[in-house]
Amino acid sequence: MGLEEKLPSGFVLTTVEQAAGWVRKSSVFPATFGLACCAIEMMTTGAGRYDLARFGMEVFRGSPRQADLMIVAGRVSQKMAPVLRQVYDQMPNPKWVISMGVCASSGGMFNNYAIVQGVDHIVPVDIYLPGCPPRPEMLMDAILKLHQKIQGSKLGVNAEEAAREAEDAALKALPLIEMKGLLR
């Protein structure tokens, strides 16, 4: 990708970020990565009633090389995990991942030997979408949230700094089991 190598510095970078984010969010190409029940809802989202074309992303790409969004739609088995990772690696940067449905997000009700307990063990996830399966409206909401995230994404030195901050925050974060108080 040529953009990353030709970045300006200073305040112009922020303007470039905004322009690049706007362009990127307006033409996201999802890869067809349907696994289970959620894939059917993903296809429904692309079909007539919910019409994903309104957000410029009804064209699901068959080849991961032409896609920049992977919607992991369904339960990821131990056998599928290496395949999923390979597909992710084949996608060009910048790329995003939506973990659609509770199985992909945390293993869900299938807490057993066969299912990977959360696709974030394999690939970094940008949006976790709950539901079993999530309604098409929920998927669209997740996609719009991802659009916001893409719009605000950083480039160049800013991106490095943002990554560092995120890393620091993650290191300081309290593990779930040590949290106290109400369950919310």
Added chain:
Amino acid sequence: MSDQESGAGAVPAPRDEHGEVIGVRKGMFGADNGGDTSGYGGLIRTVTLPGATSRPYGGWFDEVADELEGALEEQGLLPGNAIEKTVVDRDELTFHIAREHLTTVARTLRDDPALRFELCTGVSGVHFPGDKGRELHAVYHLRSITHGRLIRLEVSAPDDDRHIPSLVAVYPTNDWHERETYDFFGLIFDGHPALTRIMMPDDWQGFPQRKDYPLGGIAIEYKGAQIPAPDQRRSYS
């Protein structure tokens, strides 16, 4: 509880007592490490599967049994040797077959014009760790489209010699079904053209649906709390 029992009757009574004991459960809530403080430690429950039925079996069951025995005798096979026992339970006819005669019996059931069980709906493995010498069962359901009948064949193998003859030569549909049962229970079907894993990755260790294989879940963490995996929780034995 008087207002609750106005229904059509209580839970069906346990079946006849002469069944086949396949295991004994003790205590409750899965407490088996000696530290049982539940108060249920003395509870003992034998697990009894329906036992052998004597004739008449009723309906078309007798006809099928007669035809099968006759056809086996014609081939010089003593029916008593091939059919270990016959069970009629819940309107279903089950033949327990000695494993060395399984192929002959299946071929007879398929080819004999009076039997004609053309369709095999695959094999289902069941693991009874408490049933010593017959731990692994393979259950076949055969359907006759000609006569509109359904019967069940049950074959068992001890855990230290898990071999059962393959039925792929008789029912090619059993190809994947036998691979699946091998994959999940470790039953080796002798004569299968390519008995390899089908569901699990090729390098998987163990046979996941056996009773001695753990479910393999992880404990679920919440804010400040943890719930053990489903197979680690307390259970009503």
Added chain:
Amino acid sequence: MTTPHATPRATTEGTVYTVTGGDWDEVVESAVKSDDERIIVNMGPQHPSTHGVLRLILEIDGETVTEARCGIGYLHTGIEKNLEFRNWTQGTTFVTRMDYLTPFFNETAYCLGVEKLLGIEDQIPDRATVLRVLLMELNRISSHLVCIATGGMELGATTIMIYGFRDRELVLDLFELITGLRMNHAFVRPGGLAQDLPPGAVDQLREFVKTMKKNLPEYDKLATGNPIFKARMQDVGYLDLTGCMALGATGPVLRSAGLPHDLRKTDPYCGYENYEFDVPTADSCDSYGRFLIRLEEMRQSLRIVEQCIDRLAPGPVMVADKKIAWPAQLALGPDGLGNSLDHIKKIMGTSMEALIHHFKLVTEGFRVPAGQAYTAVESPKGELGVHVVSDGGTRPYRVHFRDPSFTNLQAMAAMCEGGQVADVIVAVASIDPVMGGVDR
């Protein structure tokens, strides 16, 4: 020009290329150079046209497939094992997610098995049985619609996909109205149903039948006589009766070979013997015949749905035995569906026994006498059989699903070998395998 993604890698079996589209030139070049004409192409498990995570291993000679094999298990979920750690009623939540396009068939087959073990088949209320039939037939329509839609999409006919999903949404609206969920309902329970029809459902059902009758001929207009569609489908995926019987294929695949074998007629369950409908067959043994059968089955399903609506008489939808019936009195509350406040008030305030009973039944569940049972229903894909084993406890000892997709998919090799690569897609789509059901 070298493409970094398609770097060759020598193995004992020959040179292996990892190609992901767009960089075929290099492969073709080296294939021309090599003296071995044989190329093995690995399609999937992640491929837009393989109907889910199915992996096809094709040995090709030019455009001809000389050998075809399936790799499955990429969606193996261990549902059968999970069932052994939940009580009998909770089992429906799992089985509904097996073949996710036919949830009601999975649930009904499982519940019929549990009811057979309990010996309460005769006590299931009529209304529950009629509603089960109604839901199953609606489900048959939605499943066939997805089959036709995705099958069309895999051919490149996107319009059919849009049409199929449009009509499927109508069915899903009904499901949502009746069960509260679009998919994965867990609505059929051992002993009956979770709940009765909501008010206004019958009117909506009638409205749906009317709309569907108007919409179904559109598929005929769009596809049945379409010369391109016919050219792609006719004589593709050929499997005759002998092949079907040997491979245990059931459902539309078997009926396309001319045998009118349908469990609803030959081994009726849920009172199917009292409904009027036909079993469509074809004698072409090919994908086109299967497509026509699916279309006709949807019309027959509509007929059954109409008869169900007429047959609905008021009454309970759960078995009267309070030791089995889930002790819930569901009602709509401010936070969604839940136990009705009156019921909670009653068991908390006036009847200690009822509270204990409720607690026992929900946490422990009912016990099922030891034994085994096999029940089968005619799912849209074929014979869906359930082998249930109980050891007398509150949880299933073993549940095995004989999924029709799993069995029918074995026929893929017989259908594809000797044909063109492009026809493999059509043949697989005509089997309509759902990987959730294949791998479970």
